Amino acid sequence: MSAGALAPGATLGIVGGGQLGRMIALAAADYGLKVHVYAPDADSPAFDVSALATCGAYDDAEALARFAASVDVVTYEFENIPRETADLLARHAPLHPNAEALSITQDRLSEKGFINGLGIPTAPFRQVDTPDDLARALDALGLPAVLKTRRFGYDGKGQRIIREPAQGDRNAIFAEFGGAPLILEGFVPFEREVSVVAARAADGSFAAFDLCENEHRDHILALTRVPVPGLAAETGAAALDIARRIAEALGYVGVLAVEMFLVRNAAGERLIVNEIAPRVHNSGHWTSEGAMTSQFAQHVRAVSGWPLGDPSRVGGLAVEMRNLIGDEAADWAGLLAEPGAHLHLYGKGEARPGRKMGHVTRLIR
Amino acid sequence: MSAGALAPGATLGIVGGGQLGRMIALAAADYGLKVHVYAPDADSPAFDVSALATCGAYDDAEALARFAASVDVVTYEFENIPRETADLLARHAPLHPNAEALSITQDRLSEKGFINGLGIPTAPFRQVDTPDDLARALDALGLPAVLKTRRFGYDGKGQRIIREPAQGDRNAIFAEFGGAPLILEGFVPFEREVSVVAARAADGSFAAFDLCENEHRDHILALTRVPVPGLAAETGAAALDIARRIAEALGYVGVLAVEMFLVRNAAGERLIVNEIAPRVHNSGHWTSEGAMTSQFAQHVRAVSGWPLGDPSRVGGLAVEMRNLIGDEAADWAGLLAEPGAHLHLYGKGEARPGRKMGHVTRLIR
Numbered sequence: 001m002s003a004g005a006l007a008p009g010a011t012l013g014i015v016g017g018g019q020l021g022r023m024i025a026l027a028a029a030d031y032g033l034k035v036h037v038y039a040p041d042a043d044s045p046a047f048d049v050s051a052l053a054t055c056g057a058y059d060d061a062e063a064l065a066r067f068a069a070s071v072d073v074v075t076y077e078f079e080n081i082p083r084e085t086a087d088l089l090a091r092h093a094p095l096h097p098n099a100e101a102l103s104i105t106q107d108r109l110s111e112k113g114f115i116n117g118l119g120i121p122t123a124p125f126r127q128v129d130t131p132d133d134l135a136r137a138l139d140a141l142g143l144p145a146v147l148k149t150r151r152f153g154y155d156g157k158g159q160r161i162i163r164e165p166a167q168g169d170r171n172a173i174f175a176e177f178g179g180a181p182l183i184l185e186g187f188v189p190f191e192r193e194v195s196v197v198a199a200r201a202a203d204g205s206f207a208a209f210d211l212c213e214n215e216h217r218d219h220i221l222a223l224t225r226v227p228v229p230g231l232a233a234e235t236g237a238a239a240l241d242i243a244r245r246i247a248e249a250l251g252y253v254g255v256l257a258v259e260m261f262l263v264r265n266a267a268g269e270r271l272i273v274n275e276i277a278p279r280v281h282n283s284g285h286w287t288s289e290g291a292m293t294s295q296f297a298q299h300v301r302a303v304s305g306w307p308l309g310d311p312s313r314v315g316g317l318a319v320e321m322r323n324l325i326g327d328e329a330a331d332w333a334g335l336l337a338e339p340g341a342h343l344h345l346y347g348k349g350e351a352r353p354g355r356k357m358g359h360v361t362r363l364i365r
Numbered sequence: 366m367s368a369g370a371l372a373p374g375a376t377l378g379i380v381g382g383g384q385l386g387r388m389i390a391l392a393a394a395d396y397g398l399k400v401h402v403y404a405p406d407a408d409s410p411a412f413d414v415s416a417l418a419t420c421g422a423y424d425d426a427e428a429l430a431r432f433a434a435s436v437d438v439v440t441y442e443f444e445n446i447p448r449e450t451a452d453l454l455a456r457h458a459p460l461h462p463n464a465e466a467l468s469i470t471q472d473r474l475s476e477k478g479f480i481n482g483l484g485i486p487t488a489p490f491r492q493v494d495t496p497d498d499l500a501r502a503l504d505a506l507g508l509p510a511v512l513k514t515r516r517f518g519y520d521g522k523g524q525r526i527i528r529e530p531a532q533g534d535r536n537a538i539f540a541e542f543g544g545a546p547l548i549l550e551g552f553v554p555f556e557r558e559v560s561v562v563a564a565r566a567a568d569g570s571f572a573a574f575d576l577c578e579n580e581h582r583d584h585i586l587a588l589t590r591v592p593v594p595g596l597a598a599e600t601g602a603a604a605l606d607i608a609r610r611i612a613e614a615l616g617y618v619g620v621l622a623v624e625m626f627l628v629r630n631a632a633g634e635r636l637i638v639n640e641i642a643p644r645v646h647n648s649g650h651w652t653s654e655g656a657m658t659s660q661f662a663q664h665v666r667a668v669s670g671w672p673l674g675d676p677s678r679v680g681g682l683a684v685e686m687r688n689l690i691g692d693e694a695a696d697w698a699g700l701l702a703e704p705g706a707h708l709h710l711y712g713k714g715e716a717r718p719g720r721k722m723g724h725v726t727r728l729i730r
Contacts, residue, residue, distance in 0.1 A: 001698050008697055008710045008723075026391055032697075032723065034711025045608045049394045102501040184416070292705060292728075307432035307702045314728070315680025332373055332397075333366050340657060345373045345397025358373075358397065363657075 002202035004094065005305030006072050008032035011052070013071030013093065014164055015085075017044025019346035019356060020077035020280050023088070023288075025049045026160075032187035033304070038067045045347045057087050068092030075254060075303045079106045079278050080152050095204075096253040096303040097278045104250065105276045108150045108183045121272050123261075124186035131174040134184065137344065138162065138170070141186035147173065150181040161187075188272050190261035194228055196239050197284035199255045199298045199308050200247040207298070207308040208240040209291055214259070214283050217325075220354060224321040228262075235262070235269045246276060250347065254322075255299040257281030261279045282323065282356070287311075289342045289361045290319030318364040329357035367567035369459065370670030371437050376417070377665065379457065380450075382409025384600050384711035384721060385442035385645050386717035388415045388608030388653075392661035403432045411442075423450050426445045433457030440619060440668045444471045444643050445517050447670065461567075461668040462643045466649040468684040469615065470641045473515045473548045477556045483610055486637050488626075489551035496539040502533070503527065503590045505552035511670070512538065522584075526552075528658040555626035559593055561604050562649035564620045564663045564673050565612040572663070573605040574656055579624075579648050582690075585719060586647045589686040591655065591678070593627075600634045611641060612682070620664040622646030647688065647721070652676075654726045655684030694722035 006012070009333055011029045011186060014021045017039025021104045025035040025046050036052035037044065047053040052070070056063035058081055068074050068089045075096050076086075083106075086099035104110050106333075126137035128147065138145060149158035158180075162173065174182075193216065198208035205295075212226035228236070243258045257277040263270045284295035291311030301308055313319065324331075335343045345358035371377070377393045382404025390400040400418035402409065412418040417435070421428035423446055433439055433454045440461050441451075448471075451464035465545040471477050477487045491502035493512065496617045503510060508530060514523035515633050522543075527538065539547075558581065563573035577591040593601070608623045615621075628635045649660035658666075658674030664671055678684065689696075694716055700708045710723035 001702075005698075008694070009712065009714065022394070026414070029391060029712065030709055032712045034712065035411055048399055048416035049391070049414050080422060224414075227632070301701065306698075309701075310704050315682060317680060329373070333370075333671075336666065336674075337366075339675050342393055342657075347374065347394065347397045347399065349374065 001307070002305035003282070003285055005042060005202075006033065009034065010072040010304075011036055013038065013054050013067060013074040013305070014046065014050075014077060015039070015058075015074065015081060015089070016077035017041060017046040017053075019045055019348075020079060021046035022049055023296045024075070024280060024299055030297070031300055031304075033300065036067065036071050038064065038180070043349060045116055046192060047063060047150040048347055056320055058082060060276070061088055063087055065092055065298070072312070073303050073305075075299070081106075086281075086343045097256070098251060098253070101250040101252050101278050104185055105278045106151055108153070108185075109181075111276060112183070114249070115246065115273050115276070118249055120242055121270075123272060123274070126184045128182035128184050131153045131171045134170050134174050134182070137184040141184060144187045145161045146185045146187065148183050148185065152352070170283070173286060181223065188261045188263060189234075191264045192228070192262045193259065193274070194239060194262050194271075195224075195257050195259045195281070195283040196243040197257045197281055197287070197295050198240065198243040198247060198327060199295075199302045200244075200252045201302050201308050202253050202305045203307075205308055207242050207275070207311045208243055209284060209287055209295065209311045210313060211236045212283055214285065217352070219280045220356070221323055222288050222325070226319050228284055230318065231262075232269055235271065235287060239271055240275060242271060244271075250278075252278070254278070254302045255280045255295050257283060259283070282359075285359050286319040287345070288344070289363060290314060290317065290321075314363070319361060320364060321359055321361045323356055324358040324360065326353045326355055326357065327351050335360050366672070367670035369567075371398065374668075375437040376401055376435065377412065377669070378403065378432060378439040379415075379676040380404070380423075380439065380444060380446055380454070381442035382406060382411040382418075383412055383442060384427065384713075385409035385709060387414055388442070389442060389645060389664055392659060393665045394664070396669075398665065401432065402438050403429065408714060413712055423447060423455070426453055429453055430675050436525050438503055438668050438670075440664070441467070442644055446685055447625065448712045450670045451696050457547070458705075463616060463618070466615040466643050470643045471516055473513055473518070473550075473640070474546075475647050476641060477548075477625050477658055480611065480638050481642070485607055485610065485613055486635075488637060488639070491549045493539075493549050494548035494631050495541075496536045499547070501538050503550035504532055506549060509552040511550045511552065512542070513550060514542060514547050553626045553628060553639075554697045555637070556629045557593070557627045558639070559604060559627050559636075560646070560648040561625045562620060562622045562652070562660050563605065563608040563612060563616045564660075564667045564676075566667050566673050567618050567670075569613070570673055571612060572676045574649060574652055574676045575647055575678060576601045576604045577651065583719070583723070585690055586688055587690070588688070589651050591647045591651055591684050596627075597634055597688070600636065604636055607636060607638060611638075615643075617643070619643070619667045620645045620649070620660050622648060623649070632646045636690070640680050647724075648723050651684040651686040651726055653709070654728060655679060655682065679728070684726060685729060686724055688721055689723040689725065691718040691720055691722065697723070
């Protein structure tokens with residue numbers, strides 16, 4: 001138990017009211033904590049399961065200060081909170097993960113610089129602030145390459161792949177992004193996408209869930225599978241070690257996800273870090289049924305100053321998690337009827353295309 | 366899917382705001398339902414995890430009618446709701462389990478008559494409305510015997526054991542109960558207490574969790590263990606069959622618990638039903654980690670008109686559930702630190718003696 005650990009009955013503040021905040025809130029309730037959710041949308045799914053709710057903008061300093069002063073610890077469910085907001089929150093209550101971790105990971109440029117600084121490989125990259133920068137970066141990194149906004153990208157938003165030499169179009173491509181700070185990333189010829197979801201506690205202890213494999217469709221996570229079939233045991237261990245080094249270097253408290261590319265060639269298997277999510281993560285949803293401690297319970301433990309739970313898989317079973325995107329959730333009745341399928345729905349009203357409506361987990365004997 | 370099945374986004378009404386209502390609400394949220402809790406205490410634990418809350422008395426007809434009219438289905442977390450309240454609720458929304466099941470099981474006399482009527486044994490019993498009834502009942506059933514209020518008893522409240530012949534004291538014993546309708550039950554020389562937690566769906570399908578063994582301390586459940594060690598396989602099957610017959614005869618929809626005594630003698634193992642709880646039950650808490658579907662999720666499925674989930678044990682593992690009563694919950698930090706222990710706390714303020722504050726579940730490899 002760390003100094004300043006929450007006691008049952010204390011209030012956990014969560015910034016952000018989507019499904020991740022909702023599932024953190026449910027886990028906190030199971031430990032006897034009260035939850036106060038701060039989110040800008042009146043119909044935020046997390047409001048429905050929380051004792052207290054504040055509907056406010058992420059730049060409403062007064063409302064944020066009142067919120068933070070009303071809780072014992074603040075955490076957040078997504079990384080696009082302005083740094084100023086994080087600093088403001090941290091002045092009124094302990095903020096986990098810390099504002100520095102948030103700040104580094106919410107900018108693809110500082111994130112990659114930080115990761116490389118630890119001696120951990122990423123895709124090659126160049127900062128792009130002008131069309132000339134873009135030209136130089138394309139010359140240096142070659143094609144294909146991916147041009148991305150440095151901030152506020154998720155689920156493939158704010159990025160485009162450049163496949164063909166198109167010298168004349170660089171001004172046009174640059175203009176598409178409306179002047180936002182950009183980064184060009186060299187293409188990694190990866191075999192698969194994998195991720196580690198892990199937690200670091202206030203006392204420095206670390207616990208990682210097993211490495212999992214992710215399949216995306218239209219840039220949105222579609223499927224997570226654990227364990228990763230056909231992987232060398234050393235690769236799994238190396239991935240967990242990467243997550244541990246990142247968490248330590250950030251002075252991190254809470255759950256984080258490290259997305260990686262698995263590259264396989266004659267020399268063997270190699271891991272390249274794609275990005276860090278300073279929060280619970282979609283690729284960790286399988287832990288709700290598949291691990292002895294869910295990522296949500298683990299996050300609550302970490303940010304509350306409690307010891308971490310056992311991250312091992314329940315009964316050593318393999319697990320598969322599928323997202324229900326848009327109208328895939330319309331099949332809820334079929335999924336309820338399927339033996340062994342664990343259906344989770346997020347209480348969202350409208351099943352817009354690309355919107356994450358729920359997920360289903362299956363334990364595989 | 367039954368006619369009238371709820372769709373995700375519908376509202377489930379729960380009467381009663383204690384830990385059982387709280388855990389039903391958490392399970393409902395995980396399926397994307399909204400929850401409206403009706404309870405008389407302003408600090409009801411279930412209010413903290415529900416979208417909507419009404420604080421009202423169980424005989425406030427107007428508030429109950431408004432509540433029931435605002436939801437798509439009504440269920441309840443305990444059996445001491447007046448029959449009139451149940452009938453009133455059922456006029457405004459489907460009520461599961463039905464008012465008849467509630468009415469039969471909330472009176473020990475009608476409950477035992479109903480069970481015997483199915484050819485299922487109970488302890489011998491006599492109705493006691495006067496001191497003379499008590500004298501006759503003691504003559505008929507012998508000693509020891511247990512005198513109980515017919516209604517509103519739980520956790521050993523409203524009962525006393527009579528061990529010694531005490532003819533002259535019968536008026537005094539009778540007077541202790543303040544004129545409440547009573548029942549005298551003959552003593553069953555049982556080896557263990559066991560229970561079946563099971564569910565029946567609107568379409569008549571039935572699913573039982575494995576028979577479990579219960580240990581009480583001061584009349585309060587202390588420990589549940591599953592599977593029951595050293596039991597004949599036929600006894601387990603017979604227990605599940607008893608629960609199935611009871612649920613069918615009640616036209617039951619939802620989770621129920623049937624508490625039984627296991628009697629062992631030269632003739633073998635025999636089951637005697639002690640009582641029926643028309644609700645999720647403390648002896649089913651182990652299912653949250655130990656079964657493929659928790660009793661709370663199963664109850665939500667049943668009352669929502671959905672198919673039942675798989676009740677089998679996760680990975681076939683044995684499970685043990687211990688209640689945290691009163692200041693036992695003060696050891697929360699130790700339990701959080703214990704590998705493999707799943708701690709649940711109910712968010713109750715004051716740890717009064719005898720108050721159920723939480724529970725801990727352990728999967729045993």
